[in-house]
Amino acid sequence: MNTPIDTALIQALDGAHFLHPFTDFKDLASRGARVITQADNIYVWVSDGHKMLDAMSGLWCVNIGFGRKELAEAAHRQMRLLPCYDSFFQTTNVPAVQLAAKLAALAPHIGQPYFYELGQPGETSDELGLRAAGWLEEKILALGPDKVAAFIAEPVQGAGGVIMPPGSYCPKSSAS
Known part of the structure; x- marks a missing residue:
C-alpha cells in the first residue's frame, strides 16, 4: 500500500x-x-x-x-x-461496431444474433420461453443426444439485471 x-x-x-x-x-x-x-x-x-x-x-x-x-x-x-455512447435511437459508434464484428468473426456458426429472432408480435413471455426450450431441444436432437453432456443455464440472469426467465422455460428445458 x-x-x-x-x-x-x-x-x-x-x-x-x-x-x-x-x-x-x-x-x-x-x-x-x-x-x-x-x-x-x-x-x-x-x-x-x-x-x-x-x-x-x-x-x-x-x-x-x-x-x-x-x-x-x-x-x-x-x-x-x-x-x-449509447446505441439507442439508431445511433452507434466505431468501437462498438468493431467489437461486434470481431466477436461475430470468432463465432462464425451464428448466422445472426439470437435477439433478432426472438419475440413475435403478441407473444407472451411464456410462449417465448416455450419456443426457446424448443430451440434447445432441436439443437440437442441435431447434435445427437449422445453428444450433449449438459445444458448449463443461468436460471436468473444476474449480470443482465436479475432477469427471471418465463415460468415455462426452466421446466421445459429440464425435460429436453
Whole structure:
C-alpha cells in the first residue's frame, strides 16, 4: 500500500452511506466492510495488508487481470476520443461496431444474433420461453443426444439485471 488508509473511518462512512448487495447486514454491521485498497494481476489487497486472490474477477469484469498497462493506455486514448455512447435511437459508434464484428468473426456458426429472432408480435413471455426450450431441444436432437453432456443455464440472469426467465422455460428445458 502506498497511501495509509484509515480503515475505521472508511468502514464508518461505508456503514452510514453505502448499500451492499448480497450482504448479511448483521455481520457487516458487526465487522465492517473489508476495504480493498489496490490490485495487481489476479490479487487484491485489503487495508490491513492482507493479499487475496480475486476469484470473482472484480465482479466478472476483470477477467484478464488488474494493472494491465497496455489496457490502461488504450482506454486512455479511447476516453479522450469518445469514452462511451449509447446505441439507442439508431445511433452507434466505431468501437462498438468493431467489437461486434470481431466477436461475430470468432463465432462464425451464428448466422445472426439470437435477439433478432426472438419475440413475435403478441407473444407472451411464456410462449417465448416455450419456443426457446424448443430451440434447445432441436439443437440437442441435431447434435445427437449422445453428444450433449449438459445444458448449463443461468436460471436468473444476474449480470443482465436479475432477469427471471418465463415460468415455462426452466421446466421445459429440464425435460429436453
